[in-house]
Amino acid sequence: MNINNDSLIDANIQYQNILNMNIPFTNENPNIKNLIKESENQNKIFLEYKSNKRRTKNEKKERTFICKICNKSYLSYPSLYTHCKKKHNSKIITDRGRGRPKKKIVHYLKERLIYNPINTSYFLKEERNGITEIYDFENCIKGAFNIIYNSNNKEIKERNIKKKMNDYQKVYEHPFLGKFILSKHDRNIKNNNENEVSDIVFMHYLNKMSLYVNPNYFIKLIVFVTLFREFINISNRKDSNDDNENNYYIQFINYKIEPEYTTYKSAEEIPNFSNDFINNFLECDNNLFNFNKIESIDLTQNLCYWMYDNNFTTLKLSLISV
Secondary structure (H helix, E strand, C coil): CCCCHHHHHHHHHHHHHHHHHCCCCCCCCHHHHHHHHHHHHHHHHHHHHHHHCCCCCCCCCCCCEECCCCCCEECCHHHHHHHHHHHCCCCCCCCCCCCCCCCCCCCHHHHHHHCCCCCHHHHHCCCCECCCCHHHHHHHHHHHHHHHHCCCCHHHHHHHHHCCCCCCCCHHHCCCHHHHHHCCCCCCCCCCCCCCEHHHHHHHHHHHHCCCECHHHHHHHHHHHHHHHHHHHHHCCCCCCCCCHHHHHHHHHHHHHCCCHHHHCECCCHHHHHHHHHHHHCCHHHCCCCCCHHHHHHHHHHHHHHHHHCCCCCCCCCCCCC
């Protein structure tokens, strides 16, 4: 719609003059009544036009953004920013504050949609993404072993004793990690045996995920799986809930003689251990193994859903958020 600027200004002046006349507004003055209504409508259009009118380069009243290098003024901050960058090749120099704080680029909920923990897309995040070659496996496994069992961190050592974990001096003594180093690391297994023992299933999982994670994160993944395995075995030990100090020696003997659950049982029941593992065993809040609560939940989901998708278990994981 084309608007005549002069006519709008005249209408506004006419409206202001009528208001200044202080004419009584009654039914006895119908012509005045119509004139006032018409003037009011024109005035509204004028005010709207004035508010939407684009500012021109010649306007000087509202040029409040001033360059501190050459004193040139601008109508907006972006114009001043462009001027300083192009003309002075420098960052903008003004009294303006930092403005609104930056929002997080990826909110946790959005991140879960992009890096879904129930499949391999979880490992597409930069800090996880990559590939671990088979020739790196031995160093990664030894690195994970040292983090758990040979750590100089006193808190970790005390925690392992408290949680009744077995003590190993060398990686080849470990019933899981020792075998994992010596295994073939076949990453292309297609025919899955649903009755495969849990330790072999864990190896299959780590072999497969090595195609999606870098060596540093692969070490973290081995630590996670090993701790999960430890918890499952401790939970299934005889007298594992007996805290009587007089029975400690008997318990110690049982730990050494009794075969571990994951060495002869299938992975069918493994998802049932998930909640207790995260809440009572991993101790995410202490951050001893560099796992926070969210990451530990995500990795547990990833492992258990992978086992479900590959027919190693018929149980769908159900984690309790805490």
